[in-house]
Every structure is written in structure tokens, then in C-alpha cells.
Amino acid sequence: MVTYGDYYFTVLGFSLTLLGVILAALKTIISNRLMTGSLALPALEILYRMSPLATMQALLYSVSTGELSRFVQYAGEGNLTKVRILGLLSNSLIAFFLNLSSFLTNKIAGALTMTVCGNLKQVLTILLGILLFDVHVGVLSGMGMVITLGGAAFYSKVELNKKRDRDRAESTEKEILLDRRP
Numbered sequence: 001m002v003t004y005g006d007y008y009f010t011v012l013g014f015s016l017t018l019l020g021v022i023l024a025a026l027k028t029i030i031s032n033r034l035m036t037g038s039l040a041l042p043a044l045e046i047l048y049r050m051s052p053l054a055t056m057q058a059l060l061y062s063v064s065t066g067e068l069s070r071f072v073q074y075a076g077e078g079n080l081t082k083v084r085i086l087g088l089l090s091n092s093l094i095a096f097f098l099n100l101s102s103f104l105t106n107k108i109a110g111a112l113t114m115t116v117c118g119n120l121k122q123v124l125t126i127l128l129g130i131l132l133f134d135v136h137v138g139v140l141s142g143m144g145m146v147i148t149l150g151g152a153a154f155y156s157k158v159e160l161n162k163k164r165d166r167d168r169a170e171s172t173e174k175e176i177l178l179d180r181r182p
Contacts, residue, residue, distance in 0.1 A: 024118070028111045035107040043103035047096075113159065120152040 034041050062068040074080065106114050123145050130137055137145075 025111075025115060028106060028114050031103055032106050032111040032114075035103065043100055043107065046103060047099060113155075116152055116155050119148055123148045 031046060034046055035043065059068070062071070102114070109117075127145065129135060
């Protein structure tokens with residue numbers, strides 16, 4: 001609903017988007033299970049084990065789409081200056097810390113919270129684009145944004161109430177244990 005009318009529809013585009021959403025949800029759930037389940041792997045361990053596989057996948061895609069050959073040609077023409085290399089290295093470092101913080105947050109907050117925050121981020125990105133580029137929003141897109149923001153707020157309230165109830169229960173337990181001391 002948020003992006004209705006902003007993009008054209010193709011079956012391939014829809015299929016790839018749907019696949020991306022499913023894979024993103026699976027990644028969030030599986031990484032949470034790896035960090036909190038019986039393995040309890042640290043975030044750096046997951047990155048250490050997954051990075052070579054992700055690198056091979058990215059190289060395979062770049063070769064199959066011709067991106068790698070275009071990059072080699074671009075670099076061969078002398079366009080790859082020290083400033084651009086520094087930019088690429090900086091981007092890589094930022095991506096590393098983004099992944100690390102994402103895994104650590106996932107471990108603490110949980111997969112569902114990460115998904116809700118991801119959806120909220122998408123809507124806020126669209127809202128920022130509307131403000132910066134003076135985009136006119138239709139009624140359906142506006143309703144989609146309101147529903148998403150309302151859902152995120154409702155989820156936050158439910159989680160906050162659960163945390164308060166848990167804290168109260170723990171506090172009551174401690175009081176009972178203190179009263180039983182000789």
C-alpha cells in the first residue's frame with residue numbers, strides 16, 4: 001500500500017521482491033536461533049563463517065550480470081583513484097559494522113522486533129523522500145504508511161507492557177524470597 005502507483009508491476013519484479021522478503025525473514029530468524037539457541041554463537045563467529053559464502057555468491061552474481069567485467073574495464077581505464085578506493089574500503093567497513101550491530105541487536109531484541117523495525121525503517125525512508133523531494137502521496141499510499149506506523153507503535157506498546165509485567169513478576173519473586181529468609 002505504501003508504494004502503490006509509484007512503481008510499475010512485473011511478475012519477475014514481484015517474484016524477486018517476494019523472494020527477497022522471505023529470505024530476509026529467514027535470515028533474521030535463523031541468525032537469532034544461531035545466537036540464542038543451543039549453539040549460542042557470537043555475532044563475529046557467524047560473520048566469520050558466512051562472509052566467504054556471501055563473497056562467493058556476490059562474485060557469482062557479478063560475473064553472471066557482467067558487473068565484474070565492467071568493473072575491471074573501469075579500473076583498467078584509470079578511473080579507480082585512491083579516493084575511490086578509500087570510498088570502497090570505507091563502505092566495506094561500514095557494511096561490516098552494520099552487519100555486526102544487526103546481529104547483536106537481533107540477539108538482544110529478537111527476530112520479530114527486527115522485522116517490525118525494518119518495516120518502520122522503510123516507511124520512514126519513504127516519508128523522508130517525500131519531504132526532501134516534494135513527492136505527492138495518494139490516499140492509498142498514505143493509508144499504508146499510517147497502518148505501518150500504527151502497527152509499529154502498537155507492537156512497541158505490547159512489548160513494553162510485557163517487559164513491565166516481567167519486571168513486576170521478578171520484583172515480586174525477590175520480595176517473597178527476601179521475606180522467607182531467616
